[in-house]
Amino acid sequence: MKVWHVVVVVVWCVCGGAVTGGVKEVAIGASECQMKNTELHCDYTDVEQTVRVSTVGVNDPTITRVVLSNARQLEVSVAVCINLTLQAVTQAQVAVDEGQECRERQSCVGDQCEGNNYDSLEFSATNTGLDHIPGWATKIHLDHCRATSLALKNHIQSLYVANSDIKVLDLANPLDEGSSAKLVSTNIHTLQRLHTGPGSRLELRQSTIDVLASQGLVFNGGHVELVSSAVVTVMDKGLALGSRATFHIRGFSGHIQIHVLDNNNEGGCKNSDDIYFWLFIVLVPLMTIILAALILVECVRKRRRSRYLGQSHSYVFHKPT
Numbered sequence: 001m002k003v004w005h006v007v008v009v010v011v012w013c014v015c016g017g018a019v020t021g022g023v024k025e026v027a028i029g030a031s032e033c034q035m036k037n038t039e040l041h042c043d044y045t046d047v048e049q050t051v052r053v054s055t056v057g058v059n060d061p062t063i064t065r066v067v068l069s070n071a072r073q074l075e076v077s078v079a080v081c082i083n084l085t086l087q088a089v090t091q092a093q094v095a096v097d098e099g100q101e102c103r104e105r106q107s108c109v110g111d112q113c114e115g116n117n118y119d120s121l122e123f124s125a126t127n128t129g130l131d132h133i134p135g136w137a138t139k140i141h142l143d144h145c146r147a148t149s150l151a152l153k154n155h156i157q158s159l160y161v162a163n164s165d166i167k168v169l170d171l172a173n174p175l176d177e178g179s180s181a182k183l184v185s186t187n188i189h190t191l192q193r194l195h196t197g198p199g200s201r202l203e204l205r206q207s208t209i210d211v212l213a214s215q216g217l218v219f220n221g222g223h224v225e226l227v228s229s230a231v232v233t234v235m236d237k238g239l240a241l242g243s244r245a246t247f248h249i250r251g252f253s254g255h256i257q258i259h260v261l262d263n264n265n266e267g268g269c270k271n272s273d274d275i276y277f278w279l280f281i282v283l284v285p286l287m288t289i290i291l292a293a294l295i296l297v298e299c300v301r302k303r304r305r306s307r308y309l310g311q312s313h314s315y316v317f318h319k320p321t
């Protein structure tokens, strides 16, 4: 009996603790929040608890943006799929996802999607510390931030980072037509990948990269400017330049070797002229040999056939006597 009492007391303590000391949900009706036109603004100046923004509180098609200010500790759940602005958040923990969930929330028929445009969502933060960037964000704006990882897996439309400190920057996809990245007065510890394609823009101004990884900056097109910036350590082939990119460099400090991309290799293809040449060299003698062999075989067969042609066998059966 005594054991059961202890279990009941323990369970009661755990549940009670979760309710009273737990997490504050961002929601339309919450006391810290108010609607301003279509934007939900929440201020957590006097709140010590962890704040959580999840689909539960903000799944409302009338909200076009959520603005959260002065939280100590913030949790951003996956699939929030909303334009999100953070102001003076001490530490934000962002759940990492691929951004797929946002598209699943839309009613899409083929490529045509109804309702909110989840393909173009903004994440912006000022005076904030954060670990990751939400996977659904395609427009990112950071000012006076500390970020552990800007590992971005989707296609970025715009990336603007100013006065910030970033541990790792890694864009899985090259900046494509119409997209841009601008880093101003920012320190990046490791630049893993930041590639440009045709029609894109990249600008690094008064910024420092401590370590530029191998093939970290690959310019396969677009317009690139490096102004009053520095790269401290460059790995082998850290910066590569293709003929379709324009590259301006001004007030650069440090030593950098520019690896010039072979035009024929830019599209990811092998040097095709070479392949045809070797095919020709190998195929012509091979075809000659095969043809000669075929003629020879045919001749031998004809001869054999003619040798057997005149022969005949006759069998005589005798009736037994």
Ligand SMILES: *[C@@H]1O[C@H](CO)[C@@H](O)[C@H](O)[C@H]1NC(C)=O
Residues within 6 Å of the ligand: 063, 064, 065, 081, 082, 083, 116, 117, 118, 120, 121, 122
């Ligand atoms: C996000 O914000 C942009 C403009 O800032 C707006 O056009 C778009 O509809 C918003 N998206 C959602 C899903 O609210």
